[in-house]
Amino acid sequence: MKNFIFLWFITAASLLLNACGGGSSSSTDSGSVQRGSLVSSTYITSSKSFLLPYKVDAYKIVYYTINANNKAIKASGLLSIPAKAKSEKSPMLSYQHGTIFLDVQTPSRSASSIQGINTLAGTGFIVSAADYIGYGESSNTIHPYHHANSLASAAIDMLKASKIFLANKDIKTNSQLFLAGYSEGGYATLAMQKAIQIDSSGEFTTTASAAGAGAFDLTETARTLANKITNEDPSYMSFLIKAYDSVYTLNKVTEVYQLAYRKTINTHFDGKHSGSQIDNKLSHTTSELFQPEFLAILRGDGDHVIKDKLALNDIYDWKPDAPTRFYHSPNDEVVPYHNAVKVLQTMRNNGTKNVSLGDCGVGSHVACAIPYVFDALNFFLGFAEDL
DSSP states (O other), rough: HHHHHHHHHHHHHHHHSOOOOOOOOOEEEEEGOOTEEEEEEEEEEOOOOOTTTTTEEEEEEEEEEEEETTTEEEEEEEEEOOOOOTTOEEEEEEEOOOOSGGGSTTTTTTTHHHHHHHHHHTTTTTEEOOTTTSSSGGSOOOOTOHHHHHHEEEEEEEEEEEHHHHHTTTOOOEEEEEEEEEEEEHHHHOOOHHHHHHHOTTTTOSEEEHHHHHHHHHHHHHHHHHHHHHHSSSSHHHHHHHHHHHHOOOOOOOHHHHHHHHHHHHHOOSSSOHHHHHHHHHOOOOOHHHHHHHHHHHSOOOOOOHHHHHHHHHHOOSSOOOOEEEEEOHHHHSSHHHHHHHHHHHHHHOOOOSSEEOOOOOOOOTTTHHHHHHHHHHHHHOOOOOO
């Protein structure tokens, strides 16, 4: 047991290095290609820890998904497979990564992410991890940060392509599918779970889902951050607004940001600038960063198209069928804790009985990611077969 605890600590640390903290692609009409079709696969590495039962083979998967405009686009991700006997099956685990700013931090490119995801697979799960649109094979477009449909599509279509690859290799899966992610990955996990239940239930069934520290209530999250006098990480909120400005073709950067920061907003969310580089270019004083008219609307009850799009991507108000576990720190300084309370209460009010919330006692958003991994593992072990 101590060995597993150590390895899961390493897993969490490896994944955390690339979360919370290039290729090419062209789009085409979505009717001309099959979503989730496998374009290519490239062997990356093999790894084996003497503390885990399985050697793991890792592959970069390139596949077709759709972007926010319903156009087919090539995307990529990491598929990590435990080496089992031909007759043995494995459950699948879809891992959604947290916020990244650099393309080199994607699951299919980052050595530390590959290490962490391979550790997950070494316990017996086949792990599918989408890079998301805007990274990896689709790095020539801005990442649609916290755009629910795009995140869900990228992850679900990665699963579809992974199943094609596994079938071609005669690697067997059982019927189980686990979903996990922290921070943006927590949001993406819940968006994916909802999309599977509503749109893809004929192909996938979620066995259990563990979503950590996600901004499920984007409307109130934005209001909370706007009401802060200072913000240590203005890059997060700015990433969200710039992504929506691009996805929905709003052209509102001038209306939202003060003059000194517009160039950074328009040029730095390109996968080539780190979060700290962007933070250093932006004001940490909220009233200096945003235009006063927009800030007043964001803080209050006025109308603005950005607020409309935030509300469109709120994902807490529905009734999941699968057992669902949330995890959050009451002292989270990046993603407000009200998200965990709101999603739990709303889902229970909607009649969901198999939903729960674990509280992280270590404080910060980043520090809570490690105990989240332990919590999610313990939750999944209550359901997982064929490990």
